[in-house]
Amino acid sequence: MSEPIIELQEVFKTFGRIVALNGVSAEIIQGEFFSLLGPSGCGKTTLLRAIAGFEDPDSGNIRIDGRDMTGVEANRRPTNMVFQNYAIFPHMTVAGNVGFGLTRKKLGTTETMRLIDEALRMVSLEGFQERDARTLSGGQKQRVALARALILRPKVLLLDEPLSALDRKLREQMQSELRNLQRAVGITFVLVTHDQEEALTMSDRVAIMFDGSIVQISTPEELYTAPANLQVAEFIGSMNFLRATVGRATSQGTEVEVEGLGKLIMASESVKPHSAGDNVSAGIRPEMLTVLFDEEAGTARVAEGQIADRSYYGDMTYYAVRLEGTEQTVTVSMRNTANRPILPLGSRVRINWNADSIVLF
Amino acid sequence: MGAAAIVRGRWRFRLPSGLVLVSPPLLYAILLLALPIAAVVTISFWTQNYLDLDRTFTLANYREAWSQPVYRVLMLRSLAVSATVTLCTVLLAFPIAYFVSFHVPQHRKSLWIFLITIPFWTSYLMRIFLWKVILGYNGVINGTLIRLGIIEEPLSFILYNVNAVVITLSHAWAPFAILPIFVALEKIDRSLLEAATDLGEGTVRKFLRITLPLALPGVLGAAIIVFIPTVGDYVTPRLVGGPNGLLIANMIELQFKKANNPPLGAALAISSMLIVAALSLIFVRLNRHHLRDRS
Numbered sequence: 001m002s003e004p005i006i007e008l009q010e011v012f013k014t015f016g017r018i019v020a021l022n023g024v025s026a027e028i029i030q031g032e033f034f035s036l037l038g039p040s041g042c043g044k045t046t047l048l049r050a051i052a053g054f055e056d057p058d059s060g061n062i063r064i065d066g067r068d069m070t071g072v073e074a075n076r077r078p079t080n081m082v083f084q085n086y087a088i089f090p091h092m093t094v095a096g097n098v099g100f101g102l103t104r105k106k107l108g109t110t111e112t113m114r115l116i117d118e119a120l121r122m123v124s125l126e127g128f129q130e131r132d133a134r135t136l137s138g139g140q141k142q143r144v145a146l147a148r149a150l151i152l153r154p155k156v157l158l159l160d161e162p163l164s165a166l167d168r169k170l171r172e173q174m175q176s177e178l179r180n181l182q183r184a185v186g187i188t189f190v191l192v193t194h195d196q197e198e199a200l201t202m203s204d205r206v207a208i209m210f211d212g213s214i215v216q217i218s219t220p221e222e223l224y225t226a227p228a229n230l231q232v233a234e235f236i237g238s239m240n241f242l243r244a245t246v247g248r249a250t251s252q253g254t255e256v257e258v259e260g261l262g263k264l265i266m267a268s269e270s271v272k273p274h275s276a277g278d279n280v281s282a283g284i285r286p287e288m289l290t291v292l293f294d295e296e297a298g299t300a301r302v303a304e305g306q307i308a309d310r311s312y313y314g315d316m317t318y319y320a321v322r323l324e325g326t327e328q329t330v331t332v333s334m335r336n337t338a339n340r341p342i343l344p345l346g347s348r349v350r351i352n353w354n355a356d357s358i359v360l361f
Numbered sequence: 362m363g364a365a366a367i368v369r370g371r372w373r374f375r376l377p378s379g380l381v382l383v384s385p386p387l388l389y390a391i392l393l394l395a396l397p398i399a400a401v402v403t404i405s406f407w408t409q410n411y412l413d414l415d416r417t418f419t420l421a422n423y424r425e426a427w428s429q430p431v432y433r434v435l436m437l438r439s440l441a442v443s444a445t446v447t448l449c450t451v452l453l454a455f456p457i458a459y460f461v462s463f464h465v466p467q468h469r470k471s472l473w474i475f476l477i478t479i480p481f482w483t484s485y486l487m488r489i490f491l492w493k494v495i496l497g498y499n500g501v502i503n504g505t506l507i508r509l510g511i512i513e514e515p516l517s518f519i520l521y522n523v524n525a526v527v528i529t530l531s532h533a534w535a536p537f538a539i540l541p542i543f544v545a546l547e548k549i550d551r552s553l554l555e556a557a558t559d560l561g562e563g564t565v566r567k568f569l570r571i572t573l574p575l576a577l578p579g580v581l582g583a584a585i586i587v588f589i590p591t592v593g594d595y596v597t598p599r600l601v602g603g604p605n606g607l608l609i610a611n612m613i614e615l616q617f618k619k620a621n622n623p624p625l626g627a628a629l630a631i632s633s634m635l636i637v638a639a640l641s642l643i644f645v646r647l648n649r650h651h652l653r654d655r656s
C-alpha cells in the first residue's frame with residue numbers, strides 16, 4: 001500500500017539567476033492526496049511542472065511508478081494536469097474537451113461516448129456534452145478540466161491551484177467534492193495551493209515549501225501541532241511566541257522558564273534539541289490558551305493579564321492579553337458559549353495553558 | 362437637482378461632440394469611397410456616343426460584359442491568378458508568422474514585425490522592377506542556374522507570363538497576410554498547447570488540433586485581405602505579365618482610356634466587384650460553417 005508513486009531526488013531547477021527548486025527530495029505515496037503548500041514564488045508550480053514534464057530539472061532525478069522520467073516527454077508521462085486557468089479548448093464542445101486525450105487510443109465512437117458520459121457523471125456535469133466550452137462558468141470549466149484529465153486514468157493527477165479562481169462558497173464545495181472524487185477513483189492527487197486551510201482539510205499529507213526547498217512533509221495534524229521550525233509555525237495558523245530559557249532536567253521533565261507564564265515542566269522529549277541555558281522561543285497556539293471564568297478557577301496554573309484588544313468572529317472571540325509584569329501580549333481564542341460573556345477591553349483576566357501544546361524553537 | 366442636472370448637462374454636451382469628432386473621417390469616407398462607387402454605378406448604365414455620353418438608362422453594357430467570351434476569359438484568369446496568389450501568400454506567410462509568434466523571444470517580436478514591413482518603404486514599382494531583374498531572361502535566377510550548369514538555355518516561363526504575376530504579387534502581399542495570422546497566433550493561450558501535450562498529443566497533432574483551428578480566423582482574414590485587392594491589380598500584370606498575363610483590370614483600364622468606352626469599363630468594374638464580393642462571402646460562410654461543425 002505504501003509504495004511510492006513519485007520519487008524526487010535532489011531536484012534542482014534555476015531560471016537564470018533565480019533558483020526555483022533548490023534540491024527537492026520527497027516521496028509521494030500511491031493513492032494519497034498530497035499537497036504542496038507554500039508562499040507565492042516558492043517553486044510549487046515549477047515542481048509540479050517538472051513532474052508533469054514541462055520543465056527539465058538542471059539536476060536530480062524524478063521517478064514515477066519506478067520509472068526514471070529523465071528525457072521522457074510530457075505527452076508520454078503517466079501524469080495528467082489540471083491547469084490553474086483550466087486551459088479549456090475554446091473551439092470545442094464539452095465532449096470534445098473531455099474526449100480530447102481519448103482520440104489517440106482509437107476506441108471507437110460508442111466506447112468513447114460511454115467514457116465521456118461516465119467522466120461527466122463523475123464531475124456532476126451530465127447532459128453537458130454538446131455545450132460550447134466558451135459558455136461555461138468558472139466552476140464548470142474546472143469540472144471539465146478534471147474530467148478531461150481523469151478520463152485517461154493517469155497514475156498521478158497534478159492540480160495547480162485549481163480552486164483559487166472560484167468564489168468562497170464554490171471553493172468550499174469543490175474542496176469536499178475533490179476529496180471525495182480522489183477517494184472514489186483512488187488516483188494519487190498532487191495539489192498545489194497557497195491556501196493552508198485547503199491543504200489541511202483536503203490532504204493526507206502536506207509538504208511545506210519555502211524558497212525552493214521542502215522543509216517539512218507530514219500529516220495535517222502533525223504539521224499544525226508539531227511544526228518543524230519557526231518558519232513553518234509562523235506560516236501555518238497563528239501562534240504566540242514567548243521568550244523562554246531552558247532550565248535543568250528533572251525526573252518529571254525539563255524545566256523551562258517562559259516569560260509571562262513562569263516556570264513550566266515540559267516533557268524532556270519535546271525539549272530535546274535544546275540544552276540547559278539555551279534561549280529559545282516558546283510557541284503556543286491561541287486555542288491552547290484559556291481565559292478562566294470565575295467558576296472554572298481553581299487548581300490550574302495561571303498567569304494574570306489585562307485585555308488589550310478584542311476581535312469578535314461570531315463563533316469565536318480573539319483576545320489580546322497583556323501579561324502581568326511584562327511587555328508580552330498573547331492572543332487567546334475562546335469559543336463563545338452561553339455561559340461565557342464577551343469580556344470588555346481592560347478587563348483583568350487569568351489565563352491558563354496546556355504545557356503539552358507548547359513547542360520550543 | 363444638483364448632481365442629476367450636472368450629469369444630464371454633461372450628456373447633452375457630449376452627444377454632439379461625438380458626432381463632431383467622427384465627422385471628418387466620415388466625410389472623407391463618403392467623398393472618397395461612396396461617391397466614386399456611386400459615379401461608376403451610374404456611368405455603367407449609360408452609353409458612350411463617340412464624344413458624349415447618352416444618359417438614358419440601359420443594361421446593354423452589362424449584357425456585353427457578361428456575354429463576350431473575352432471578358433469571361435479575363436475574369437476567370439483574374440480569379441485564378443488571385444486565388445493562386447492568395448494560396449501562395451498564405452502558405453508563405455503562415456510559417457513566418459508562426460516562427461515570429463512561437464520562436465522569437467517576446468522582447469524581439471515587435472522588431473521582427475517591423476523588419477517584415479520594411480519592403481513597404483520602397484515604392485511598389487521599384488519592387489516590380491527588382492523582380493524583373495531577378496526573373497528576367499538575363500536575370501539573377503537564369504544567370505545563376507546557367508553558371509551552376511543546371512540549365513543551358515535561360516528559363517522563359519518565369520517572366521512575362523502569369524507565373525511572374527503570381528510570384529510578384531505573392532511577395533508584395535506577404536506582410537498583409539503575415540500580420541493577421543501573427544495576431545491570431547499571438548492570441549492563442551499557450552497553456553492550451555501544454556494541455557494538449559499533457560493529454561498525450563505530439564507536436565504535429567497538437568498543431569492540427571489546437572494551433573491551426575485557433576489561428577483559422579487570422580488565416581481567413583489574411584486570405585480575404587490578399588484576394589480582394591489582387592483581383593483589381595493592373596500594374597503588375599502590365600509590367601511582368603506579358604501578352605498572355607493580362608487580367609480583367611487591364612481590360613477595365615483599356616475601356617476607360619484607349620477604347621474610350623467608360624460605361625463598358627464601369628460595367629466590367631461593377632461586375633467584377635460583385636463577383637469578388639460574392640466569392641468572399643461564400644468563402645467566409647463556408648469556413649464559419651466548417652469551424653462550427655468541427656467543434
Ligand SMILES: Nc1ncnc2c1ncn2[C@@H]1O[C@H](COP(=O)(O)OP(=O)(O)OP(=O)(O)O)[C@@H](O)[C@H]1O
Nearest residue numbers: 015018019020039040041042043044045046047194
Ligand atoms: N519560466 C520562468 N522564467 C523565469 N523565472 C521563472 C519561470 N518560472 C518560474 N520562475 C521563477 O521561479 C520562482 C518559482 O516560481 P513558481 O511559479 O514555481 O512559484 P509558485 O510557488 O508557483 O508561486 P505562486 O504561488 O505565486 O504561483 C519564482 O521566483 C519565479 O519568478
Ligand SMILES: [Mg+2]
Nearest residue numbers: 044045046160
Ligand atoms: Mg504557481
